[in-house]
Amino acid sequence: MSTKGERTRNEIVEAAKTLFYHKGYTNTSFSDIVDKTNIRRGNINHYFKTKSDILEAVISQRIAEYKSLFSGWEIQYSDPKDRLHCFVQMVASNSSNLIRYGCPIGTLNAELGKEACDFQSNARSLFDVFINWLTQQFKQINKPRQAQARALHLLSRTEGISVIAHVYNNSDLITVEVKLLHKWIDEL
Amino acid sequence: MSTKGERTRNEIVEAAKTLFYHKGYTNTSFSDIVDKTNIRRGNINHYFKTKSDILEAVISQRIAEYKSLFSGWEIQYSDPKDRLHCFVQMVASNSSNLIRYGCPIGTLNAELGKEACDFQSNARSLFDVFINWLTQQFKQINKPRQAQARALHLLSRTEGISVIAHVYNNSDLITVEVKLLHKWIDEL
DNA sequence: GTCTATATAATGATAGAC
């Protein structure tokens, strides 16, 4: 059972998570969060002293979600190739969001990786979750010494797909490239 | 010969181009431009009524630069494959900037493609320059009907490389992936 | 064409009542 405070805090994080994704971190204001929730401004500052504290909470929340998603695949599929197919298929399943807002972790890193921003390492930790999990899967297939390189290659491919799909608001490239990636996994 | 006004206007555009790339469009203020140039605030508004007018000028400037770069390659190299190798090599040559700030056109599109932003189509026109030129090169090699798909594939690959290199501030992936792309071009 | 001074709005953050 969650306390009232925990529920309020979670409502803020969920609203901020969506807003940061849809509008970007800098372009999201406290007022946006107030408008999206039923929480008044002063109360937000009761749970989060600064805006960047909200960002950290959002990133932690996303990390937890992705770890949970990946754990589920490990329970559901014993073959690491099947898990990698799940990962690639996630891109296709999520195409409508990718087209409209870009990759949630890629666009966040693009923004937070710019000059005079203290949060690049926070955003990078999201990528670490992906790379670490992918590396583990590749290690279980073959050539474990190439596992991390393969993980970086795969994530690079999916990020590139997201960029183009977002720029052109079009899913055709996703369809084509996802097929190529499934084939690439099968041929490992 | 350029007039004094043209030189002042150009100084603003050049400073804004760098700042938008290094800090992002939203995070760049008029004060930043004032600090980077010897031009006072009121004078900037003499040349550009709004901040978005500066953005349009910066995008036009980048479009002109890339078109000029590509034209140079067409003069320098008669084989379209050699021109494509130039394109891929540009990623490697520019790695220090890509690592620090990401792809200039990719990160701009990531930012301007978000919700409640009126400039996605402006930013997309930068990608059009790349796609159109790449498509022309692939058409001259073989299978002209696949030319645009190949252009999208190549740009997707290079954008993905830029994202990962930027996130990890590391050029190792660039080295590896650029080799793969050179090989891919040779085998077309 | 260039400048100073200022208007106006929005931002992140705080103080303190209930």
Added chain:
DNA sequence: GTCTATCATTATATAGAC
């Protein structure tokens, strides 16, 4: 824990002197 009211800062943009 929740709220209203407000502060201090910064932003874009404008007015008008030189």
